[in-house]
Amino acid sequence: MANNVFGIDIGTSNIRIYNQQDNNIFMEKNMIAIENGNILLAYGDSAFDMYEKAPSNIVASFPVVNGVIADISNMETLIKLFVTDLSKGSLKPADYVIAVPTDVTDVEKRAFYDLIEDAGIKAHKIHVVEKAVADGLGLDIDVKNSQGVLIVNVGYSTTEISILSLGGIVLSRILKVGGAQFDEDIRNAIRYEHSLLIGQKTAEKIKMSIKSVMKDRGSIVCYGRDIISGLPKEKEIPPEILNSNLTASYMQIIDNVKMVLERTPPELSADIYRHGIYMTGGASQIYNLAELLSESTGLKVNTCDDPIDSVIMGIAKVINEEKYRSLAFTIEGMSGK
Numbered sequence: 316m317a318n319n320v321f322g323i324d325i326g327t328s329n330i331r332i333y334n335q336q337d338n339n340i341f342m343e344k345n346m347i348a349i350e351n352g353n354i355l356l357a358y359g360d361s362a363f364d365m366y367e368k369a370p371s372n373i374v375a376s377f378p379v380v381n382g383v384i385a386d387i388s389n390m391e392t393l394i395k396l397f398v399t400d401l402s403k404g405s406l407k408p409a410d411y412v413i414a415v416p417t418d419v420t421d422v423e424k425r426a427f428y429d430l431i432e433d434a435g436i437k438a439h440k441i442h443v444v445e446k447a448v449a450d451g452l453g454l455d456i457d458v459k460n461s462q463g464v465l466i467v468n469v470g471y472s473t474t475e476i477s478i479l480s481l482g483g484i485v486l487s488r489i490l491k492v493g494g495a496q497f498d499e500d501i502r503n504a505i506r507y508e509h510s511l512l513i514g515q516k517t518a519e520k521i522k523m524s525i526k527s528v529m530k531d532r533g534s535i536v537c538y539g540r541d542i543i544s545g546l547p548k549e550k551e552i553p554p555e556i557l558n559s560n561l562t563a564s565y566m567q568i569i570d571n572v573k574m575v576l577e578r579t580p581p582e583l584s585a586d587i588y589r590h591g592i593y594m595t596g597g598a599s600q601i602y603n604l605a606e607l608l609s610e611s612t613g614l615k616v617n618t619c620d621d622p623i624d625s626v627i628m629g630i631a632k633v634i635n636e637e638k639y640r641s642l643a644f645t646i647e648g649m650s651g652k
């Protein structure tokens with residue numbers, strides 16, 4: 316029996332690791348920077364600092380794309396680096412609980428398990444928990460005894476819409492819309508309306524500021540390259556110009572939520588009506604998405620205080636609370652799913 320347990324939520328933009336030994340959650344960007352094709356230059360937040368700013372011989376990349384592992388070798392390297400750091404340089408055998416998306420192929424699910432097994436981190440027992448189940452626990456829902464819980468996790472490049480009942484997943488749908496798409500919508504709106512080219516990081520900052528700018532009736536100051544003159548420029552942008560582009564992406568999420576609701580067995584629909592929709596994931600905090608989802612479905616939308624951490628907080632509960640341990644399964648259980 317290993318004497319420590321790590322929980323891991325491998326997101327497309329953020330990786331979160333729960334360390335049972337000190338009861339802490341660690342989070343960094345899930346990014347690696349490689350120089351000249353094979354030299355590890357930076358990882359995590361410091362690799363992200365180089366993103367979009369590095370010369371062409373440095374490639375900063377996310378090994379997870381659309382919620383699934385696209386670059387196994389770099390992801391293994393990252394896991395090993397992060398876990399070694401958390402183990403203060405000396406890796407000891409540990410158990411692992413990892414979250415996996417539901418609406419992906421068995422091969423893609425299995426890749427998460429294999430990753431931990433092959434990363435050279437002395438993994439003892441490896442258990443897997445469905446992301447939406449962990450989300451529910453992280454949101455303080457007693458998922459084992461609740462019926463008809465609708466969770467919408469809006470992450471970086473995906474939105475996962477799931478219906479839970481009695482600890483299992485009744486329906487789940489993953490779509491390729493999330494914070495990255497919102498950033499792109501913002502870049503397009505600013506390019507089109509103000510002839511200004513802005514980077515992804517600037518777009519992300521703008522996205523996070525829309526709520527407060529709208530509240531104060533202010534405008535957004537942004538820096539980029541003027542398309543016409545080619546010169547660096549500062550422009551003040553009224554946040555309203557972003558609305559129509561963002562709303563188109565919001566509607567993709569909303570239409571998919573409606574589609575899942577249409578397929579939900581009626582008895583569960585009644586429970587969902589009573590509880591409302593639970594919304595989480597970092598990008599769920601964007602201006603007006605929760606309001607529009609509520610308006611369009613006629614359902615209450617529950618938001619939470621730590622949407623970035625709900626999956627990992629749920630994994631921590633699976634690790635620490637005996638009554639939730641059965642929600643995690645081994646690879647044998649996974650192939651039967």
Ligand SMILES: Nc1ncnc2c1ncn2[C@@H]1O[C@H](COP(=O)(O)OP(=O)(O)OP(=O)(O)O)[C@@H](O)[C@H]1O
Nearest residue numbers: 326327328329470471472473494596597598600601
């Ligand atoms: N306050 C905020 N307002 C709007 N968006 C935000 C805010 N804070 C974080 N985000 C966005 O949340 C996204 C990251 O969310 P999260 O960490 O849940 O994704 P992930 O788990 O890495 O990705 P995925 O679940 O798609 O694999 C980013 O696009 C980020 O810009």
Ligand SMILES: [Mg+2]
Nearest residue numbers: 326327470471
């Ligand atoms: Mg996520």
